[in-house]
Amino acid sequence: MNGAEALVQTAVDAGLEVCFANPGTTEMPVVAALDSRPGMRAVLGLQENVATGAADGYGRMAGKPALTLLHLGPGFANGIANLHNARRARSGIINLIGEHATWHAQADAPLASDIESLARPVSAWVHRSAEAAGMAGAMAEAIATATRGSGQIATMILPHDLQLADSGGVAAPAAFSSRQSVAEARLAAAAGALAGEGALLFLGNAALSEAGLRAAGRIAQASGCGLMSQMSNARAERGAGLPSYAKIPYLPEMALEALAGTRVLVLAGALSPVAFFGWPGMPSSMVPEGTEVVTLALPDEDVVAALEGLADRLNAPAYQAPASEGRPEPPRGELTTEALCGAVAALQPEDAIVVNEAITSGWSYHKQSQGCPRFTELQITGGAIGCGPSLALGAAVACPERRVINLQADGSGLYTPQALWSQARERADVVTVICSNRRYNILQMELQRAGMNQPGPNAQRLTALDDPPVDWAQMAKGFGIQASAAHDADELVAALAEALARPGPTLIEAVIA
Amino acid sequence: MNGAEALVQTAVDAGLEVCFANPGTTEMPVVAALDSRPGMRAVLGLQENVATGAADGYGRMAGKPALTLLHLGPGFANGIANLHNARRARSGIINLIGEHATWHAQADAPLASDIESLARPVSAWVHRSAEAAGMAGAMAEAIATATRGSGQIATMILPHDLQLADSGGVAAPAAFSSRQSVAEARLAAAAGALAGEGALLFLGNAALSEAGLRAAGRIAQASGCGLMSQMSNARAERGAGLPSYAKIPYLPEMALEALAGTRVLVLAGALSPVAFFGWPGMPSSMVPEGTEVVTLALPDEDVVAALEGLADRLNAPAYQAPASEGRPEPPRGELTTEALCGAVAALQPEDAIVVNEAITSGWSYHKQSQGCPRFTELQITGGAIGCGPSLALGAAVACPERRVINLQADGSGLYTPQALWSQARERADVVTVICSNRRYNILQMELQRAGMNQPGPNAQRLTALDDPPVDWAQMAKGFGIQASAAHDADELVAALAEALARPGPTLIEAVIA
Secondary structure, eight states, X not given: OBHHHHHHHHHHHTTOOEEEEEOOGGGXXXXXXXXXXXXXXXXXXXXXXXXXXXXXXXXXXXXXXXXXXXXXXXXXXXXXXXXXXXXXXXXXXXXXXXXXXXXXXXXXXXXXXXXXXXXXXXXXXXXXXXXXXXXXXXXXXXXXXXXXXXXXXXXXXXXXXXXXXXXXXXXXXXXXOOOXXXXXXXXXXXXXXXXXXXXXXXXXXXXXXXXXHHHHHHHHHHHOOEEEEOSSOSOEEESXXXXXXXXXXXXXXXXXXXHTTOSEEEEESOOOOBOSSOOTTSOSBOSOTTXXXXXXXXXXXXXXXXXXXXXXXXXXXXXXXXXXXXXXXXXXXXXXXXXXXXXXXXXXXTTOEEEEEOGGGGTTHHHHTTTSSSEEEEXXXXXXXXXXXXXXXXXXXXXXXXXXXEEEEHXXXXXXXXXXXXXXXXXXXXXXXXXXXXXXXXXXXXXXXTTOSSOOHHHXXXXXXXXXXXXXXXXXXXXXXXXXXXXXXXXXXXXXXXXXXXXXXXXEEEEOO | OBHHHHHHHHHHHTTOOEEEEEOOGGGHHHHHHHHHSOOOEEEEOSSHHHHHHHXXXXXXXXSXXXXXXXXXHHHHHHTHHHHHHHHXXXXXXXXXXXXXXXXXXXXXXXXXXXXXXXXXXXXXXXXXXXXXXXXXXXXXXXXXXXXXXXXXXXXXXXXXXXXXXXXXXXXXXXXXXXXXXXXXXXHHXXXXXXXXXXXXXXXXXXXXXXXXXXXXXXHHHHHOOEEXXXXXXXXEEEXXXXXXXXXXXXXXXXXXXXXXXXXXXXXXXXXXXXXXSOOTTSOSBOSOTTOEEEEEXXXXXXXXXXXXXXXXXXXXXXXXXXXXXXXXXXXXXXXXXXXXXXXXXXXXXXXXEEEEEOGXXXXXXXXXXXXXXXXXXXXXXXXXXXXXXXXXXXXXXXXXXXXXXXXXXXXXXXXXXXXXXXXXXXXXXXXXXXXXXXXXXXXXXXXXXXXXXXXXXXXXXXXXXXSSOOOHHHHHHHTTOEEEEESSHHHHHXXXXXXHTSSSOEEXXXXXX
């Protein structure tokens, strides 16, 4: 058994099932091992950000890591942006990077580069194999690392000759890590903080799981505290039967207003909120002066148990869901961003997974979808735009029985549209709705906020996408998936209903009025 | 004048003219400065590898650096693969990366990351601005760095608040660097080495310029030595009137055979040849045992002057071009890879720029194009596939009066197809011919070389691109450019003739039989 086979077998033995890949020559022994050691499904991405973004989406939904298989430094580099998002999402991912043979390193061949320097910014653990016999053990350590806390990124650099060398066999069974539990003193402090007016439970990470939300709901009903979540959540359970919560706004002036008057912010799986950018005249921290911050549980701790323990400590009864406010009627007429979000909220099936990278076009979706049948929402977490289609692919691979809807900004969607091809290849049940405003709307907004009401020609050229307009339906058909364009709300509703009624991927360009 | 304005003005004053960009919020002051300090053309890429690849193509053709403008670590990361190619091409590029405001760094906001760690592997110089007053001076240093030798990559990290702060004005005029000249002793050693049979002048970099090749031709005619170039060249002048030369083959067994019997290899702008990968049983170095290696000029030295000095030392008369062997007739019938390359060679106009990233489909192009009217060829230099369409964009921006033809492998072309949109936006005179074999042919070849004649299902899924086949014409139309598919050589010739007869970008998918 060679090093590549021992490594793959160790992963299969631990229950890992999927490898999102774009391999090259230096990864061929691992490719061969994916067949000779059965149990792993290989999913090809045409560009590495598809592979890493899909691994992120898979990890968020499967609750266990995927492997990626990437080609040397440059291939890995293509996947860094979505690994950045995955790191912020606290997804578990194990990257396998083929490297030149040890004896060939001195040649500085064309593809040689400093892989460690590229990998460190997005990896909790970077390991370079020094011998074939160590590869299986390193995979066991990678699995422990990738499952620590909520999840982490482990990166393995695998010289080609060592992949091929005799390994001595598989390592001892690799175990998943578990979350660290929260000390009783923190529960007591949180319980004390919640006594009285003006308390807000600030939710992130596993606090937004079904169990976490039910416990948070108990706490809110018992203590009268408010519930708010981070702006962007890796995974949130939502819809009828679960407590609803506001999200902290993107713009700092709005975030500060939303938190104004808060006496105490109790952090449950979330970090203390900070501004997305350092805007002139605005603070870094979104916590108003005088607001106390109390940490119940850090994102990587066992926040669900902490919330349940806190609810028990408050003698809170079982969560009583209020009558559902219901979902919106399908919109008609002009295709505004509100109509676009409303169409999805009106039609999304029960148990849908909604990958929301709609950016400015999606700002009304949270409120409009509050009363939908139960669903799961995945958001962009690290600000590295373009992850949506790849997240959707990974979620569909993890949950083949669920329908995925990707509510996708057009500017962002143009970063890695190749994910559409993998959706077609994998017959993934993904419906993509492109929010087509043909501009980087958030940048045009930022120019206005900076006082540039008359952008010059270069500023216009760098923020407008209408010359030429991208014909998304044609582009998607080129990648092998069914597609159409909708120019009003009625067309969008009809196209969405049709797409949701049959299996496989579809794209609808919603051309915003 | 704020920091961003001082920096842009310094670049404009030095004669820099183009900024390939995909900015975000942290780059808005530079965007504003691109309008308030006129003289720089901003070209938008929908993904950062378009910007960096275009900067590479521009640098190779313009002979001076372009700027890129990229968004924090993740945006920069998206452009690393093509910067890797640019580094191997020795192109001069100046990357501007916006960074969070200095006072916001401690917040670890979502987009924060270790930019230096990401930048170092592809940069000769990484600089983080510590004050606005230093930005203009740093740009002057970046210009000196980027023009050193053949060219280098300089990366500037620009905190948002410092871009906006008062700078104190523009720096002293920034000067381009020049190449270091070669010592007489090396010319003498090379002259000695060339006396006798079995000498080969091994060409790279500026040795493949018109002046370099004419000098090499004089040397070959005077000494009887052979001429050979690196496998992949950043830029080579080619065609009728210039000396022809072989290229060292990709596969090590073929490279060793090509160099067998060589008494002495004289390096002119090329490094000693090494294997592209470390294949089992093959050496790292492609220099046969017993062959002596003599360095005339390193890639960053003044190789043209060295070649001319060597030719003079050999008392070589002016270069006498042999009668041109002419170009092939337009092919007919089946669309083989030979027919595909033959069609381009048969039709390419005089003074064309051919961006050749055809990989396995392009192996016959070098020989078939030997007798074409004068043209310039750009190749992939760092093995980070997918640069072709972006290189073509950059070359077209640098040379608006010349026709660009991108001979492009399909698997590689799927990495950054968004460059097609920028070609449309810029009305670039680029004709893209997709070599559509619907597989990663080089990997299927590597599987066979490794003895895997019956690849398993995962190996098949990771190397085949035919399920679904990409419909390139539809995809390209989606990006706003004219496109069609050709299924035999006659169709390809007709489509190519039509595309070359009118301005603007066109894509032709050549579906290989």
